[in-house]
Amino acid sequence: MASTLLSPMVDYYNDEEELDSVDDDDDRSFRGRDSEEDTEDASETDLAKHDEDDYVEIKEQMYQDKLASLKRQLQQLQEGTLQEYQKRMKKLDQQYKERLRNAGKLKLSQERKQVERNYIKEKKAAVKEFDDKKKLERGIWVFSWFIM
Template sequence: MVDYYNDEEELDSVDDDDDRSFRGRDSEEDTEDASETDLAKHDEDDYVEIKEQMYQDKLASLKRQLTQLQEGTLQEYQKRMKKLDQQYKERVRNADLFLQLETEQVERNYIKEKKAAVKEFDDKKVELKENLIAELEEKKKMIENEKLTMELTGDSMEVKPIMTRKLRRRPNDPVPIPDKRRKPAPDILY
């Protein structure tokens, strides 16, 4: 049982009781004590009723909120969903912007690298062409120099037959058969 009275109130009532007893009102005192007990009992019942009513109200409120939540009509749920939706849209927008920027950067790098590759190819091509021309010019000069030296010496122009050494035959070797070749037929032009 909960005591709703302060200690001071109890002391006051005790003082009042003492005053009454001195005055000779004992019967009135008994009635007050009985009414105080009834009052305390009545207050306790009211307190339990109020507490029960608060519990029922809170339970009904929570059930109502649960129903609204399941239906999707709860105001707090809608606010949070709206906030989540905004965050989602913002993140998607940021991701799209990031993708667009990355794509542009990759395209710029691709174009830059392609230009560099084309320039390097052209440079190498020109360099190779110049090297080949220089080599050919050098060979041309060498051939011209050889031609001049041949003309000056003259002997080198004569073709000398290559001498082959004839080895003596061994006793067991067969005699070589001379090749018989046919003369090529003359070409007839009509």
């Protein structure tokens, strides 16, 4: 059975030269395909390399832009012209002034309380002094009645 299967092939390729030419054709077609595939692979590799180069170039440009932006902000900060810095300083200044006002109010309040305490002490002292004088005068008056 195997011989019957081989025989049509042998009959079909009855000349060794034809067989060699078919092999050569097959080799050329395979080489052609390999060459095309190699070309496609090479072009894909070139595209990938090109894309990678573009990516690196874009990343480098982004880095340089960011670096330039940071340097510009640093310069503005040193000059005191950076907007964020000015806003922050204005806010701090407002907070400072508000705290001063509150401290002033607090100080006034504390001073007012101290004045009230002093007033109460002085009033008590005056009342006591008056009472003492009254007692002294009564004592003198009573004493003067006894002497007379």
